[in-house]
Amino acid sequence: MKNQTTETPRVEEGKVIAERLNGYAAFVGCWALIGAYLTTGQIIPGIV
Known part of the structure; x- marks a missing residue:
């Protein structure tokens, strides 16, 4: 078996x-x- 080095x-x-x-x-x-949400109560202001 060969000596293998693993490189990251x-x-x-x-x-x-x-x-x-x-x-x-x-x-x-x-x-x-x-x-x-805290200021308007909506996730996307202007869209219900």
Whole structure:
């Protein structure tokens, strides 16, 4: 049996940054949803 070393695949730095920005945008969107609901009582203001 050969001596094999397993290397973990490297993730591209651009993809890591894109996923982090996507997470931040989702977090801000959730807070905007909560804020809209608390101030207007509707999930999407203007739509019943």
